[in-house]
Amino acid sequence: MKSGSNLEKVLTAGHFAFTGELGPPRGAHAEEVRKKAVFLKGRVDSVNITDNQTAMVRMASWAASLILIQEGLEPNYQMVCRDRNRLAMQADILGACALGIRNMLCLSGDHCQFGDHPTAKGVFDIDSMQLISTVKKMRDEGKFLSGADLDGKPQIFIGAASNPFADPFEWRVHRLAKKISAGVDFVQTQCIYNMAKFREFIRQANDMGLTEKAYILAGVTPMKSLGMAKYMKGKVPGMDVPDEIISRLQGVARDKQAEEGIKIALEQIAEFKEMKGVHGVHLMAIEWEHRVPEIAERAGMLPRPKV
Amino acid sequence: MIVAKRKPFDEIMQLVKGHKKVLVVGCGTCVAVCLAGGEKEVAVLATELDMGRKLANNPVELGSITLERQCDREYLAQLDGMVKDYDALISMACGVGIQFLAERFPDKPVFPAVDTCGLAVNQDVGWYEERCRSCGRCVLGLTGGICPVTMCAKGLYNGPCGGTNKGSCEINADQPCAWFNIYERLKAQGRLDCLLKVQPPQEWKDTTPRTLIQPGYTKPEKAKT
Structure with a gap:
């Protein structure tokens, strides 16, 4: 075991993993985190805690992660390269581990221009690839990035994101390979809507042996409405929403669109369960945590394995 | 080349409002090419300031000169006899030139009239894009x-x-x-x-002021003035 995290145990035992996501509040109320956590407890193996997502200031992801631990859930601590330099990152990794955090997701981070402080200076002292290598070096070699020894290796299950859809498509699998060679243990993909393209991506990853070197969790975000689908298609960089998703949502009454969105997600999850090279699903129910119990139940994900 | 953008007029007015005799110093190299701080731009700014200050009932005595380069002592020396007649200087050079001017005349306030915007290519007249x-x-x-x-x-x-x-x-x-x-x-x-290879973290070289001494050259004991 690299970290002993629940997620690592579930995956190494060969179970189909199911992870969730929780965005920390824009304020100091721990209660906000606890309220959302109620819906996720017992329904997912680990919960991603986003780090100033979309470059909006929120409660620190390590702090929300700790609240989650208090509530008896396992966090997947997200860290972006945008907001801190290599000293702060390594310090946070040690602190997070000391307080019981065992999973980390290493990300670049959205550009500051998206957020509520658009003129802030993005740090990007190191990038996500280098952050992966840094955590690995700390964990496996017991060394800081500088090469100096550290006392007490951080036991972290190392995660990264993967976008299977961005152009040039033929390069996507090589990006994944690079992250694996940098040291990731598990990968959570961008929200998947284009299943044909994803099947091809996974086929390439299987052919290259990548799905035997890291666990791949397919990203699923149920569409809440036609408006959301159109927004994701047109406005969110890196998102690939095929017309058939739009037309399916258009084909039902307005008050049935959320149900249709969930149905699409359930069909996807059913296919991922059977797909060679996919080891789990990462459910990003954005500001829809209260629907997770129902989705988990209907997707046949319950009860979660005890390992 | 180094590119720069002229500051808004109101900001320049604000910077020099307490000074009655001001010398506007242009630079004939990069900022002249990118139409921010060469001879023409010096003339425009001096005219604008003259009018602006008259309208504000706070007239100013202005001088103007454009040096070949403000980042070079050889050219700055041209100002040695002139500066005493002014109580402030406006520089239209890049940040390098502005500082070198201020360093040469440390008892005079030096104000920037441009914002230095980077190292850029000349895509077309008036159109520059940063590259380095x-x-x-x-x-x-x-x-x-x-x-x-x-x-x-x-x-x-x-x-x-x-x-x-x-x-x-x-x-x-x-x-x-x-x-x-x-x-x-x-x-x-x-x-x-x-x-395919993971590039390791950058060893940043731009976190402290840098000095460049080319091979075969040495730094004098004390810089000539």
């Missing part, structure tokens, strides 16, 4: 001659990020994704292997 952040650790040999530090909005060394969007950057559809372009160029050259 002078990081001091050039990786262009591995990136198909496209700088990821400058041209990627996040300065990623192992890009692209997840926000790459059909060849554009996530910040703006008009901004090309540097890593998309790097990929395309290296692919055309049959050099995609350059992208």
Whole structure:
């Protein structure tokens, strides 16, 4: 075991993993985190805690992660390269581990221009690839990035994101390979809507042996409405929403669109369960945590394995 | 070349409002080429200031001169006899020139009339695009001659990020994704292997003031003035 995290145990035992996501509040109320956590407890193996997502200031992801631990859930601590330099990152990794955090997701981070402080200076002292290598070096070699020894290796299950859809498509699998060679243990993909393209991506990853070197969790975000689908298609960089998703949502009454969105997600999850090279699903129910119990139940994900 | 943009007039007015005799100093090199601080721009600013101050019932006595370069002692020396007649200087040079001018005349307030905007190419008259952040650790040999530090909005060394969007950057559809372009160029050259290796964290060289002494040259005991 690299970290002993629940997620690592579930995956190494060969179970189909199911992870969730929780965005920390824009304020100091721990209660906000606890309220959302109620819906996720017992329904997912680990919960991603986003780090100033979309470059909006929120409660620190390590702090929300700790609240989650208090509530008896396992966090997947997200860290972006945008907001801190290599000293702060390594310090946070040690602190997070000391307080019981065992999973980390290493990300670049959205550009500051998206957020509520658009003129802030993005740090990007190191990038996500280098952050992966840094955590690995700390964990496996017991060394800081500088090469100096550290006392007490951080036991972290190392995660990264993967976008299977961005152009040039033929390069996507090589990006994944690079992250694996940098040291990731598990990968959570961008929200998947284009299943044909994803099947091809996974086929390439299987052919290259990548799905035997890291666990791949397919990203699923149920569409809440036609408006959301159109927004994701047109406005969110890196998102690939095929017309058939739009037309399916258009084909039902307005008050049935959320149900249709969930149905699409359930069909996807059913296919991922059977797909060679996919080891789990990462459910990003954005500001829809209260629907997770129902989705988990209907997707046949319950009860979660005890390992 | 170094490019700069003239500051808004009101800001310049505000900077010099307490001074009655002001010398506007242009620079005939980079900022002249990019139409920010050469002889013509000096003349325009001096005229604007003259009118603005008259209208504000706070007239100012102005002088103007454009040096070949403000980053060179040889040319700054031209000002030695003139500066005593003024109580403040406005420099229209880049940040380097402004500082060298201020360093030569330390008892005179020196005010910038331009914002220095980077190292850029001349795309057309009046149109300049940044290409270099002078990081001091050039990786262009591995990136198909496209700088990821400058041209990627996040300065990623192992890009692209997840926000790459059909060849554009996530910040703006008009901004090309540097890593998309790097990929395309290296692919055309049959050099995609350059992208497979993880580039280690940059050893930043631009975190302290840098001094460059070329081989065969030495730094004098004390700089000549």
